Amino acid sequence: xxxxxxxxxxxxxxxxxxxxxxxxxxxxxxxxxxxxxxxxxxxxxxxxxxxxxxxxxxxxxxxxxxxxxxxxxxxxxxxxxxxxxxxxxxxxxxxxxxxxxxxxxxxxxxxxxxxxxxxxxxxxxxxxxxxxxxxxxxxxxxxxxxxxxxxxxxxxxxxxxxxxxxxxxxxxxxxxxxxxxxxxxxxxxxxxxxxxxxxxxxxxxxxxx
Numbered sequence: 684x685x686x687x688x689x690x691x692x693x694x695x696x697x698x699x700x701x702x703x704x705x706x707x708x709x710x711x712x713x714x715x716x717x718x719x720x721x722x723x724x725x726x727x728x729x730x731x732x733x734x735x736x737x738x739x740x741x742x743x744x745x746x747x748x749x750x751x752x753x754x755x756x757x758x759x760x761x762x763x764x765x766x767x768x769x770x771x772x773x774x775x776x777x778x779x780x781x782x783x784x785x786x787x788x789x790x791x792x793x794x795x796x797x798x799x800x801x802x803x804x805x806x807x808x809x810x811x812x813x814x815x816x817x818x819x820x821x822x823x824x825x826x827x828x829x830x831x832x833x834x835x836x837x838x839x840x841x842x843x844x845x846x847x848x849x850x851x852x853x854x855x856x857x858x859x860x861x862x863x864x865x866x867x868x869x870x871x872x873x874x875x876x877x878x879x880x881x882x883x884x885x886x887x888x889x890x891x892x
Contacts, residue, residue, distance in 0.1 A: 721776070730760035733786060739797045743861045763819045763860065764808070771815070802864040809853055817852035824852065 723729060731737040741760075744750055749758040766772045791797040791804075812819065826846060831839045845855060857863060 725761040725765055727759040735791050740861050747860050749860050766818060767822060805864050809857060812853040813851060820852040
């Protein structure tokens with residue numbers, strides 16, 4: 684091989700290594716930028732940048748124990764609404780992109796519109812949390828480590844019976860961070876039952892002998 688051919692091969696190898704290094708640097712830059720942008724959307728500041736969130740659910744959340752408490756440990760918007768695992772997080776982000784359409788169309792742009800949609804929105808979120816076994820709750824509240832001896836009697840019994848029945852956090856704690864929408868709880872509705880006079884028969888006056 685002549686000196687010219689050797690020089691050409693060296694230049695090709697050098698260009699190849701330079702291209703690899705350039706592609707690697709571009710990949711790191713792209714990934715870093717993508718991850719930075721993704722994490723920026725996982726902040727409370729970003730979540731309440733829309734007045735729809737700031738004026739409705741965020742105001743409600745500020746009156747709950749998840750916002751302010753004796754230990755100063757807070758659960759912010761993404762802690763409850765965005766999974767931490769990469770795969771579920773990306774799926775959640777893709778689904779949440781529909782909120783941009785809602786923002787553009789003004790679906791919940793006023794308190795009145797938000798109130799009209801509250802039940803539907805809440806049911807969507809309850810269903811999501813039910814499906815993933817309330818994963819976002821359990822990132823902080825792992826019931827495997829509950830100390831039932833320091834819980835109140837009612838919560839002690841409800842937690843143990845609920846977990847034994849296969850229930851998850853959201854089954855009972857739907858109003859823990861936001862006001863509940865009007866929900867039909869079937870209280871006071873007509874139902875079949877024993878007539879009052881059967882359980883409490885009238886007292887008959889004693890007959891003289």
